[in-house]
Amino acid sequence: MTLTLALVQVLNGVQFGLILFLIAAGLTIVFGVMDFINLAHGVQYMVGAYLMAAFTVFTGSFWLGLLLSLPSALVIGLVLELLVFRHLYARDHLAHVLATFGVIIFLNQAVKLVFGPAPLSVPVPQAFAGAVTLAPGLLYPVYRLVIIAAGLLVGLLLYATVNHTRLGMLVRAGASNAPMVSALGVNISLLFTIVFGVGAMLAGFAGAMVAPILSVEPGMGDNVLILAFVVIVIGGIGSVRGAFIAAVLIGLTDTLGRFFAPTLLRAVLDPAAASQTGRAVAPMLIYILMAAVLFFRPTGLFPARR
Amino acid sequence: MNEIVDHGAAVTPRSQPSRLKQAALPLALFAVLALMPAAARFGASGYILALMTRTMILGLAAMSLDLLIGCGAMISFGHAAFLGIGAYAVGILSSHGIDDAFVQLAAALVVAGVFAFLTGAISLRTRGVYFIMITLAFGQMLYFLFTSLAAYGGDDGLSLSRSRVFGAAVLRNDLTLYYVAFAALLGCYLALRAVVASRFGRVLRGIKDNPVRMQAIGFAPYRYQLTAYVIAGMIAAVAGFLLANLSEFVSPAYVGWQRSGDLIFMIVLGGMGSLYGAILGAAAFTLLAEFLSGFTEYWGMIFGPVLIVVVLFARGGLASLGPNVGRSGR
Amino acid sequence: MTAPVLRLTRLRKSFGALRVTDDVSLEICARELHAIIGPNGAGKTTLVHQISGLARPDSGRIEFEGADVTDLPMDARARAGLIRSFQIVSILPSFSALENVALAVQARSGSSFRFTGKASGEAALNDTAMALLARFGLASRADFTAGLMSHGEKRQLELAIAMAAQPKLLLLDEPLAGTSHEESARVTATLKELKREVPIILVEHDMEAVFALADRVSVLVYGRIIASGSPDEVRRDAEVRSAYLGDEAAEATA
Numbered sequence: 094m095t096l097t098l099a100l101v102q103v104l105n106g107v108q109f110g111l112i113l114f115l116i117a118a119g120l121t122i123v124f125g126v127m128d129f130i131n132l133a134h135g136v137q138y139m140v141g142a143y144l145m146a147a148f149t150v151f152t153g154s155f156w157l158g159l160l161l162s163l164p165s166a167l168v169i170g171l172v173l174e175l176l177v178f179r180h181l182y183a184r185d186h187l188a189h190v191l192a193t194f195g196v197i198i199f200l201n202q203a204v205k206l207v208f209g210p211a212p213l214s215v216p217v218p219q220a221f222a223g224a225v226t227l228a229p230g231l232l233y234p235v236y237r238l239v240i241i242a243a244g245l246l247v248g249l250l251l252y253a254t255v256n257h258t259r260l261g262m263l264v265r266a267g268a269s270n271a272p273m274v275s276a277l278g279v280n281i282s283l284l285f286t287i288v289f290g291v292g293a294m295l296a297g298f299a300g301a302m303v304a305p306i307l308s309v310e311p312g313m314g315d316n317v318l319i320l321a322f323v324v325i326v327i328g329g330i331g332s333v334r335g336a337f338i339a340a341v342l343i344g345l346t347d348t349l350g351r352f353f354a355p356t357l358l359r360a361v362l363d364p365a366a367a368s369q370t371g372r373a374v375a376p377m378l379i380y381i382l383m384a385a386v387l388f389f390r391p392t393g394l395f396p397a398r399r
Numbered sequence: 400m401n402e403i404v405d406h407g408a409a410v411t412p413r414s415q416p417s418r419l420k421q422a423a424l425p426l427a428l429f430a431v432l433a434l435m436p437a438a439a440r441f442g443a444s445g446y447i448l449a450l451m452t453r454t455m456i457l458g459l460a461a462m463s464l465d466l467l468i469g470c471g472a473m474i475s476f477g478h479a480a481f482l483g484i485g486a487y488a489v490g491i492l493s494s495h496g497i498d499d500a501f502v503q504l505a506a507a508l509v510v511a512g513v514f515a516f517l518t519g520a521i522s523l524r525t526r527g528v529y530f531i532m533i534t535l536a537f538g539q540m541l542y543f544l545f546t547s548l549a550a551y552g553g554d555d556g557l558s559l560s561r562s563r564v565f566g567a568a569v570l571r572n573d574l575t576l577y578y579v580a581f582a583a584l585l586g587c588y589l590a591l592r593a594v595v596a597s598r599f600g601r602v603l604r605g606i607k608d609n610p611v612r613m614q615a616i617g618f619a620p621y622r623y624q625l626t627a628y629v630i631a632g633m634i635a636a637v638a639g640f641l642l643a644n645l646s647e648f649v650s651p652a653y654v655g656w657q658r659s660g661d662l663i664f665m666i667v668l669g670g671m672g673s674l675y676g677a678i679l680g681a682a683a684f685t686l687l688a689e690f691l692s693g694f695t696e697y698w699g700m701i702f703g704p705v706l707i708v709v710v711l712f713a714r715g716g717l718a719s720l721g722p723n724v725g726r727s728g729r
Numbered sequence: 730m731t732a733p734v735l736r737l738t739r740l741r742k743s744f745g746a747l748r749v750t751d752d753v754s755l756e757i758c759a760r761e762l763h764a765i766i767g768p769n770g771a772g773k774t775t776l777v778h779q780i781s782g783l784a785r786p787d788s789g790r791i792e793f794e795g796a797d798v799t800d801l802p803m804d805a806r807a808r809a810g811l812i813r814s815f816q817i818v819s820i821l822p823s824f825s826a827l828e829n830v831a832l833a834v835q836a837r838s839g840s841s842f843r844f845t846g847k848a849s850g851e852a853a854l855n856d857t858a859m860a861l862l863a864r865f866g867l868a869s870r871a872d873f874t875a876g877l878m879s880h881g882e883k884r885q886l887e888l889a890i891a892m893a894a895q896p897k898l899l900l901l902d903e904p905l906a907g908t909s910h911e912e913s914a915r916v917t918a919t920l921k922e923l924k925r926e927v928p929i930i931l932v933e934h935d936m937e938a939v940f941a942l943a944d945r946v947s948v949l950v951y952g953r954i955i956a957s958g959s960p961d962e963v964r965r966d967a968e969v970r971s972a973y974l975g976d977e978a979a980e981a982t983a
Contacts, residue, residue, distance in 0.1 A: 130528060180711055186528060187474055191667055192710040194660050199703025206697050319539065319656065326532045373547030380536035384521055387533050391525045598841045601848040605832055608821040615781070615819070616894045617807035617836040626842070 110344020125331020485639020
């Protein structure tokens with residue numbers, strides 16, 4: 094059990110967390126500003142991955158694939174918004190949950206129809222293939238570092254936009270009190286559309302970025318969706334900063350938990366029991382963390398609306 | 400004393416149809432269910448019998464959730480956990496040789512009650528979407544727990560044989576199982592109706608209508624909601640017990656959040672708050688899914704939009720097609 | 730006075746830098762109608778929330794009938810007899826007027842953890858509820874869906890619900906807000922009757938009603954009580970006139 098191995102896991106945790114952040118950021122803003130629970134955000138991520146797979150194969154280039162996937166993901170998101178989501182803003186949360194649940198069912202089957210049930214794979218681009226030596230003995234895949242860099246960059250961009258631009262100010266105001274923002278004369282439905290579109294693109298981008306390292310298959314968005322919701326609940330709804338902190342926290346908890354739980358439990362249980370209990374407890378850790386946070390802060394760590 | 404001037408019948412109060420009319424739809428429903436096996440003789444009886452048994456079992460689970468959502472406004476996204484507890488009570492006990500129905504049922508009720516109490520106590524400290532998320536989290540935790548129980552099948556699930564009643568394998572007879580499920584459904588329906596109409600039920604409905612107003616007259620919402628949560632959980636465990644017997648199989652798949660979503664859909668489809676609406680919804684859902692999947696492999700592509708359309712347009716659900724009875728009608 | 734029904738000791742509450750309740754101390758006696766007046770934004774409703782239990786003060790103490798209730802939630806205080814009405818009228822919209830009141834009666838008639846028997850058929854609860862509805866002029870509206878009633882009717886219903894809860898202190902937050910001249914005269918007459926039965930704290934803007942009903946008046950400005958005493962004393966207080974009443978208005982109601 095070397096330090097190197099642990100460091101690799103930490104990096105994996107951060108990478109996973111940043112992907113979650115990309116997805117959760119859009120989710121938390123949409124929920125915060127529009128009070129809209131969008132379960133279909135997970136399939137947005139899946140659609141991004143599928144588009145990436147399709148365009149990469151079609152054009153033979155990772156970069157072209159990425160360049161084409163993003164606007165396509167945006168278009169699909171806006172189509173969904175126009176057809177389904179727009180009619181739900183005035184309804185209650187239960188209606189949101191069920192209608193977007195319907196979108197998930199539809200899209201999961203639709204991609205199966207179009208692309209087949211077998212997982213697709215996307216090759217890692219040549220420029221980012223292989224591993225790099227970060228420290229003596231510590232080899233880490235270049236592509237994963239690229240994901241971390243991309244995630245941090247987007248995070249920085251979001252931070253700058255939300256905190257230092259007029260649009261960002263409107264978004265923060267909207268997350269705090271949307272009707273008031275509308276009453277102040279702001280075109281709230283344009284704001285909604287922009288917010289939604291950006292969120293959809295972020296999720297699509299996350300899906301596109303993970304396509305080379307995960308298998309692209311129907312239903313890949315479902316578990317990620319749940320995790321994204323856990324992120325925004327822990328982080329506090331409407332807060333991008335909260336989503337960032339919570340996402341990295343969850344990424345680390347999940348990855349390190351799975352890795353270390355059996356080992357740590359060996360201190361109190363025999364190896365076989367430790368291994369089995371560890372494997373049982375590890376996936377639960379995130380939910381235990383969420384339950385604990387909600388116990389002390391029933392509205393998350395940094396909620397936008399008091 | 401001052402009299403408020405009567406402004407005429409400009410606004411009519413909610414009309415209360417006669418008691419017979421109110422009872423018409425649920426009466427018809429239970430009559431159909433009671434007589435269904437006779438009609439099934441004309442078709443592929445084994446298959447239809449199993450299908451209808453499953454419908455009633457899911458209806459029972461959905462009805463218990465309706466107590467929470469329709470009468471109490473607690474949107475639990477983890478209710479399938481209780482189905483799982485009931486089912487695994489059968490699975491785990493029978494794998495150790497304990498196949499007596501009453502023992503298994505008792506175990507299911509106790510475990511479900513305790514789980515509901517503990518998770519409900521924590522979850523009910525939250526509101527709105529936080530409540531939805533935390534109930535979902537507890538459901539997921541149970542899912543992972545069951546997946547990790549290698550001794551009881553883990554991910555692959557566990558086969559079992561049906562419970563014995565006083566040593567006799569009466570439940571092996573599909574028709575008997577059907578009527579046991581029917582009896583459970585009818586019994587729980589009548590019990591829940593009584594609960595909803597009782598003092599306790601009225602407080603619960605009041606909390607749904609305006610929780611601050613209820614606190615202002617001296618009701619603490621938490622204890623009533625927690626009690627309802629435990630009751631609902633235990634009834635769903637009964638459904639789980641029946642489900643395990645019907646499929647002779649248990650697996651963590653019973654507990655996934657999508658299954659909880661299915662239950663919510665059934666209630667909304669059938670009409671929230673009416674209790675029997677949940678049964679109608681379960682029937683519509685199960686039969687539609689069955690029909691569509693026979694039609695095409697990609698039945699989700701039709702099912703999904705149906706769900707969306709129902710949510711967008713059919714606000715009162717199927718139950719509102721009968722005389723106006725929904726207590727919590729929106 | 731004899732032991733006060735309600736005693737507030739140095740209540741403070743701030744929202745960030747804004748001091749909403751600034752060292753408020755007050756005593757309410759058993760036989761009085763005590764009005765709390767003040768300009769908008771003075772913190773009157775926040776004070777009512779703290780007294781009723783909907784909000785927690787940052788510091789200070791609230792004693793009701795001699796017992797410290799500062800840490801008790803709203804429902805516990807209601808059970809003890811501290812009953813309030815709301816500035817934005819709050820009733821159970823899906824229930825009939827009768828059931829609205831009957832529920833408040835039910836709250837004081839034994840356990841509600843009864844799972845059998847039809848609550849809406851309980852004669853004892855319904856009779857008491859009907860009597861209260863009649864008292865507040867709503868007898869003909871007993872089966873009406875409360876959410877569909879007129880604003881004035883809802884206000885009367887709220888009073889009926891409050892009385893059904895057997896109050897030992899009534900906390901009324903602007904009961905005349907949004908009422909027509911006719912309705913407000915009716916409510917004022919009702920309050921005149923009620924004040925003989927139960928101590929009342931009345932938060933109001935309607936000066937006519939305040940000076941017609943109040944035994945004592947306290948003036949809240951920027952979270953602080955700047956004057957407290959008989960209506961005449963308060964009317965003549967210089968600080969009150971400049972902060973709130975204005976000289977003409979004060980003379981007009983004299």
